[in-house]
Amino acid sequence: MYDRGLSEEQRMMRQSCRDFVDNVVLPFIKANWQREWSMVPEDRLPPVILLEADKLGLRTLGVPEEYGGTELDKATEVATFAIIAEEIARGDSGLADKLVQNWKVSVLLRQFAPRHLQEKWFKRLVDEPSLLLAHCLTEPRGASDRWLPYNVPEAAMQTKAIKTNGGWVVNGRKQFISNGYDAGLYVVYANTNPKVGMLQGTSSFLVPRDTKGFAIARCNETLGCRYMNNGEMVFEDMFVPDDHLLVENDALGSAGIYFRPGKIIQAAKNLGVGVRAFEATADYVQNYVQGGRILIKHQAVALRLADMATRIEAVRALLGRAAQAVDDKTPEAETLCNMAKLFASEEIMKVVQHAVELHGGNGIMLDFGIEKLLRDAVIFLHMDATVDISKMKIVKTMFPQTAGKYAGVE
Numbered sequence: 001m002y003d004r005g006l007s008e009e010q011r012m013m014r015q016s017c018r019d020f021v022d023n024v025v026l027p028f029i030k031a032n033w034q035r036e037w038s039m040v041p042e043d044r045l046p047p048v049i050l051l052e053a054d055k056l057g058l059r060t061l062g063v064p065e066e067y068g069g070t071e072l073d074k075a076t077e078v079a080t081f082a083i084i085a086e087e088i089a090r091g092d093s094g095l096a097d098k099l100v101q102n103w104k105v106s107v108l109l110r111q112f113a114p115r116h117l118q119e120k121w122f123k124r125l126v127d128e129p130s131l132l133l134a135h136c137l138t139e140p141r142g143a144s145d146r147w148l149p150y151n152v153p154e155a156a157m158q159t160k161a162i163k164t165n166g167g168w169v170v171n172g173r174k175q176f177i178s179n180g181y182d183a184g185l186y187v188v189y190a191n192t193n194p195k196v197g198m199l200q201g202t203s204s205f206l207v208p209r210d211t212k213g214f215a216i217a218r219c220n221e222t223l224g225c226r227y228m229n230n231g232e233m234v235f236e237d238m239f240v241p242d243d244h245l246l247v248e249n250d251a252l253g254s255a256g257i258y259f260r261p262g263k264i265i266q267a268a269k270n271l272g273v274g275v276r277a278f279e280a281t282a283d284y285v286q287n288y289v290q291g292g293r294i295l296i297k298h299q300a301v302a303l304r305l306a307d308m309a310t311r312i313e314a315v316r317a318l319l320g321r322a323a324q325a326v327d328d329k330t331p332e333a334e335t336l337c338n339m340a341k342l343f344a345s346e347e348i349m350k351v352v353q354h355a356v357e358l359h360g361g362n363g364i365m366l367d368f369g370i371e372k373l374l375r376d377a378v379i380f381l382h383m384d385a386t387v388d389i390s391k392m393k394i395v396k397t398m399f400p401q402t403a404g405k406y407a408g409v410e
């Protein structure tokens with residue numbers, strides 16, 4: 001563990017997260033590997049784990065101190081988010097997903113929610129240890145168009161909000177939403193002007209779970225990150241009052257404040273999965289014997305360990321640089337945060353592949369815990385934009401006039 005360059009706050013947060021993971025999360029995962037496979041979402045992660053995380057302030061990062069949240073030094077907030085996200089995901093990637101959604105949405109609310117709604121929801125967030133937040137962009141017709149975005153009316157959100165007396169009526173459906181199944185408060189994106197491109201015609205709304213017309217359609221059963229309950233929701237003539245409109249028409253452009261830290265946090269969680277794979281594998285190859293020698297004494301095995309370590313350090317280096325750029329709001333922040341997210345997803349897949357292979361048959365056995373890291377890692381190729389869409393975003397920031405220009409209606 002490198003300490004150099006970390007602030008006192010970052011060092012303290014990292015240590016308390018590491019202790020939490022080593023003393024609470026990893027023992028739970030090891031002793032209860034079957035729980036991940038329960039088809040009753042409420043039975044998977046026991047509330048006590050979230051409670052323990054909450055006691056450390058990990059559920060309310062990003063909430064201003066005046067409301068009782070855990071406010072980090074703003075100058076290095078995103079870098080500190082990354083350090084914490086990595087440590088939690090080293091214990092469990094799904095638990096990290098649950099928590100980081102609260103940080104990311106809190107950053108958005110801090111900026112765009114009216115004062116009286118901040119007072120109401122930040123206070124509730126602090127007071128209710130199980131309250132989770134969700135951010136709803138993706139629809140059954142797809143998410144990639146929104147990430148790029150293809151700024152033409154035919155690619156617009158299919159969830160629509162129509163202005164009415166005192167508010168908006170929302171109809172539509174969102175899918176694949178992190179915390180979607182069990183959140184208490186949602187940020188929902190909807191089309192508010194079908195005649196223009198989505199950058200000019202998408203608005204965001206604050207939607208409490210008990211809003212009339214809001215329903216949870218289902219909890220998605222996922223390959224990995226199974227301790228986060230991913231959900232799908234439906235809005236039928238859902239009335240949202242005027243003061244719950246967060247950003248009118250320019251919601252996607254304004255959401256950079258959420259997306260950029262989001263990419264960094266995503267890469268950091270991914271790194272945490274890789275670090276866990278390395279630690280478990282390093283331990284295994286120094287104890288398990290084949291050919292009369294512990295595995296690491298076989299040269300081909302030792303080389304793979306070097307490969308894993310090198311990839312992890314490369315991800316960490318790019319992540320650190322990108323996090324600093326986002327904290328400093330430099331012009332290259334947009335490119336770098338997408339690069340960090342993309343690079344982590346591909347490199348950590350290779351790290352966990354080594355881990356599974358070096359564990360032999362044990363790497364495949366559910367009760368051994370290594371295959372879980374492979375399942376958790378694969379999610380990162382899709383979540384928060386796919387690999388190809390991330391590449392497209394990077395090249396578009398570098399060559400905005402030419403790269404990936406939409407060819408027009410077919």
Ligand SMILES: Cc1cc2nc3c(=O)[nH]c(=O)nc-3n(C[C@H](O)[C@H](O)[C@H](O)COP(=O)(O)OP(=O)(O)OC[C@H]3O[C@@H](n4cnc5c(N)ncnc54)[C@H](O)[C@@H]3O)c2cc1C
Nearest residue numbers: 135136137138142143144176177178383384385386388389
């Ligand atoms: C575990 C998990 C959690 C998630 N959490 C959230 C959340 O909290 N909130 C939220 O809003 N969304 C969430 N998502 C959705 C996620 O952002 C999308 O799944 C992702 O962006 C891909 O979109 P899609 O599934 O609609 O794929 P599609 O957009 O349908 O893409 C399908 C394939 O086509 C490719 N493709 C699409 N368009 C193009 C193009 N123009 N050029 C080249 N290739 C293209 C893609 O790369 C991909 O390979 C989550 C997803 C997962 C798996």
